[in-house]
Amino acid sequence: MMVSYHHKNSGQFEDICVADLDYAFTNVTLPDREGRWCVGVAEGKIVEIVEGDRLNAQHVWHLDGKLLTPGLVDAHTHIDKAFTAESLGDVFAQSGLASAIQAVRHLKSQFTIADIKQRATQALQWSIAAGTTAIRTNVEADAFVELRAVEGLLDVQRSLSDQIDIQLVAFPQEGWFAIPETLESGASTYVEQALQHGIKVIGGNVNQGLWSSNPEAQVDALFDLALRYNCDLDLHLDNWDSAEAFTLPYVAQKTIEHHYQGRVAVSHIASLIHVSDSQAQVAIELLKQAEISVTVLPTRIKLTRVAELLEAGLNVVCGTDNLRDPFIRYGDADLLKALFLLAQLTGYMANRDLERLWQTISNNAAKMLRLPYGINVGNLADLVVFDAYSIPEAILHQATRLAVFKSGKLVAGTMQDQVLSLHKPDFMSPRRWT
Template identity: 35%
Template structure:
């Protein structure tokens, strides 16, 4: 007997109504809806409403969220955003980091985020404070949202003596992913080499902030492709931003996009931050400054999107709801068809899951029972009308009935 059966749901990529059954937190039954209902302790009559896998937030910063009140002035470009945050970071305490991180996590859980990858700053300014707090919160929240922690050298690695040791220590403490940011260091190649060597030593995946500009010559992605192949790291490398690629001449960009796809590198668009900080020097024909999503998809790359920052110098907006970013990306990447709406929901779930290395996410047999039931029978409406997320389940356990009306 099943623990729980969803009877008569609409699920992604199925034209038929389906029944989805779970036992011990795992999907163990998946069949077309028939008159006869599989025996279950609890049956949810869904009347065709949409059941989605849990949302996956593949790229977010918790430790520097909600800094607007602490800022003396607003940032108008990337250099200022990095500098202002670096200055504020000097006064971060563990309590302060915990309070702001918990505020984001609680919101994310309420929106139906069941997995989240968080970049945690590790450098001589903040030391391991943020990592220690987030390691604790990873445990505290584990029954609500599974958190992956990226060791993130925001201030550069070699530009800030002492960072290499701190990064190694953070990995030993239990971080999940090695991060990097080649555009903020003395030498991008040296930076990339260190990240790959550390990841290979720890046998962990890699997640870079890369090529965050409108400069078509800033293409560290080429070196990342080369190292990915040399280390046999296909499928274990993700990159966020990659906005320079949008300024590269199209024929060249096509070749780079194809190389990214061949190397199995996942790309995360971060449109809220990218739109806010890029294109600032363009007085006419202002560029959007977002990675070329359609081109990357056309060449076969795995593309998803992330919130990145919430209400700080890098992005003075943000709620933590991945569906906000889905709608923003729909506008900016001109993804407006019914198929595009389904693609955006895939990007927020299974494609983001692939980007962060999850093997058992999505509505398929023997995957984890992480779901959201929406009050609509039409997946496109999830993007357009933001119907309430009626109920959320994490590994088969009902989380809470929330009403996330449109704001």
């Protein structure tokens, strides 16, 4: 039997014999289909999806109804600073914001390329084990770390390319402009140099509550650079508990003005909860027109208007954010835990709501990163096998990731060529999740 799949890049079709399948996952539950299915993989791609248990391959996994999903997508991280929390301890609580920022800058000035690579690799190994097959991470470029994080993360991006897709964002953590006698140190030159080194996304840290310079001027400068280098934008925005730090409408307007719809993401936007409901609705409508993705970061606890953004149909994304650094001293790079926390903070408990939240670490996140995605014929076999029978069960019970595949290669997990036992009590049987 021959199957045919379409190469999206070349536009050509290729026939593959089912007998040549590398893997077949039989009797699986898929997130967006009713019933049980069989998924065939060859040469790193999904080449066949049929109902039931009807494919043969070199390696066959009979999954007895377990959940098979596309790889998870973590759209917002900071792995260049991962595992540095103990270097400064509880500096933000003990010293105040200004002193803490100076302490972190001193710490960054001591980073070496080797140190950054070692910590980032460890963070990514944790992500992979948790089922993440694509990730976007901010990479700081400024007068303190200079380009060492850029060089280190570009090396890691290459060395782990067969295990995880890594998008790098040139991030001006220390502010865009250099304003004497203020905290804003100016990172624009370093960010542009990072682009010249090969980074494809420009970050921003636009926060009127923190910096002295005009936030609209920062946004204008960021768009100017993005247009010159044809780069997407991913902005930390309005991360301040005050209605005064509200640059969100301006970002949306500039996105529309520059025809950058679908190429801009914003994170945090905490001030959206402090403006009036009418102001918020105007801003949300602008976001929708601008096709801006919004990243929410539940480990920060203080969330924006997540439910309203979802109800408006915006592309809402969830990320794990910082990992055991001075900004967030905990975490384990597990998107499923971040999603569980997001469900608690939003009060989402119904199955349909949990399935909607699931999109924030799967389809929505892939859309933000502009990646082909999903269990579809012709896509890369980036797959995760969960010890669960449904999306709600996977979230609520923090299901074990039994196996993680990147382009058809097993990169994490301990799945064997046999039926896997759930080892769960009767009250967690699959009948509860149908």
